[in-house]
Amino acid sequence: MKRAVLIVLDSLGIGEMPDAPGYGDAGADTLGHIAESKADLAIPNLLSLGLGNIEGVTKLKADAEPKGAYGRLTEMSKGKDTITGHWEIAGLYTEIPFKTFPEFPxxxxxxxxxxxxxxxxxxxxxxxxxxxxxxxxxxxxxxxxxxxxxxxxxxxxxxxxxxxxxxxxxxxxxxxxxxxxxxxxxxxxxxxxxxxxxxxxxxxxxxxxxAVSPSGKTVMDHIKDSGKLVYAIGKINDIFNGQGVSLSVHTDSNMDGVDKTVQALHADFEGFIFTNLVDFDSKYGHRRDPVGYGKCLEEFDNRLPEIMGAMKADDILILCADHGNDPVHEGWDHTREYVPVVVWGKRLKQSVNLGTRASFADISATIAEYLSVSKSEMGESFLGLLTES
Missing domain, CATH: 3.30.70.1250 (Phosphopentomutase)
Structure with a gap:
């Protein structure tokens, strides 16, 4: 009975993308600036999975033999907002950015x-x-x-x-x-x-x-249509306007989101657990609080062994982000950055460098292949790098 568990560490970017200057985000590096601002940043569990081994992550210590697979994802879609990021993670490309308004007419x-x-x-x-x-x-x-x-x-x-x-x-x-x-x-x-x-x-x-409804079918739709369960935790249901969701639960905080993810892991079903942890973004990124962001990351890191311990033999865990929100950048808005991807499972290979991927949607393609459902319109699976041939 296979399950994919995807946890979005909302806004944890890992460095400016090549087109960042066009978005006003030259020099943005959410994780790097957190590490610089909180010199005693203690996230041993994330580092043990390979977060510090990712290309471009220079402010954290690399693990000699990480237990997970690790890489960075490029956003192909135009924009740096929550919906665009999550939709691409789920397999949809946004060619024309959603309109923004300094004020409404x-x-x-x-x-x-x-x-x-x-x-x-x-x-x-x-x-x-x-x-x-x-x-x-x-x-x-x-x-x-x-x-x-x-x-x-x-x-x-x-x-x-x-x-x-x-x-x-x-x-x-x-x-x-x-x-x-x-x-x-x-x-x-x-x-x-x-x-x-x-x-x-x-x-x-x-x-x-x-939110507006997704522009097409996502991996969530394909999983649900196959008869498997899509378990949405946090603001996932809102982001996708309920499309492709079988069961949704609200969260009050990151730690509540972790609690409810662990509860979902203890249940017996086949399918997909999709969690968003929004505090990183809403409480610390937008408020430009790098030290608070670091403490919030430490809180999650402390709970990571609990999440991993609740996983069954055929569960796979994927950690990623949906955009950046550099807490030392000017203003208070998101930043156009690469995002990390870290993958772990009891039966997956360890110490696998996934490199720089062409799209956030590689996550959805990997999940689709793992759960044996149709893939969405974009993305290339990296499942073959994680399993024995």
Whole structure:
């Protein structure tokens, strides 16, 4: 009974891609700058699997005989956002990047406000934590939701849940998702609820993403169509708008995501476990906190033996990222970087250098071959490098 377990360490890039300057990301290196900023970075389990052996990773110590296979992935698609990265991991190419808006057109905002029955605040690009501090007092006084965007293709709506209850916030997001089509289509509408704790505005784990549906069939569809289970953990279900998902569970944090991944591993089924650990990106990359990012990476590393210990003989584990988010780079947005791929299984070869792969989609092609299902539109499997001939 075979299973593939894919955990996305959201935003853990490993160095600028050749086209990074065109995205304003020259010199970006998420993992390298974390290692420089936190000199005592302790991630022995990731290093034992080969993370430090990957081409271009120069700030970490290479393992003499890594227990896993390791390499780096190139993003073929245009963009550096969450949806583009995850869709390519799952086997879809995005040729035209999702539209981004420094602000949304006045005529759209007027129509949106009429539809939801209230005026809005903001409508500019900002850090989520900064804009709720800047506009929170007015929002809490007037009840007007806060609208903001970023260099990603997003329309984000923030609200204090004591002012706009969560279900009302979700409804407002659903209205926005329905209206943001055509010339104003964006990849995601995101609910950004917050509360006030000890006098501080704190975002909650009730974030919800409303994404456009995938442009074609992904490896998830092929696995589900074959009768096997696709078990989505974290924001995976939102990113794919539920397409190709058999079972989905929400997570409150990275560690909750690990807990629920381990729970899934203890269950008996054949198929695919797909987990996203978003704290790396949302709490530390966007907030430009390299030391906090490093501590978060250490927390995951400490749990890695537990994940591996819960795996059955025919399970394979793949760790990767979906883009970069260099915590020392200017601004607060994603960065165009290579991402790591680390693979381990009890019956897989060790110390295998997968090299620099041409696409994130090589992951989906490998999973498809391993689970004996149809492959998606792109990607080349590296399964043959991991198994005995």
């Amino acid at each position: 006045e005529e759209f905002m007027e129509a949106f406000e009429k539809e939801i029955g209230i005026e809005t605040l903001g409508n500019y690009a900002a850090s989520g934590t900064e804009i709720i501090e800047a506009l929170g007092p007015e929002h809490e006084k007037t009840g007007k939701p806060i609208i903001y965007t970023s260099a990603d293709s997003v329309f984000q709506i923030a609200a204090n849940t004591d002012v706009i209850p969560l279900e009302r916030l979700y409804h407002i997001c659903e209205v926005a998702r329905r209206m943001l089509v055509g010339d104003v289509q964006v990849g995601r509408v995101i609910a950004r609820p917050y509360v006030i704790q000890d006098g501080q505005r704190v975002r909650t784990s009730d974030r919800k993403d409303y």
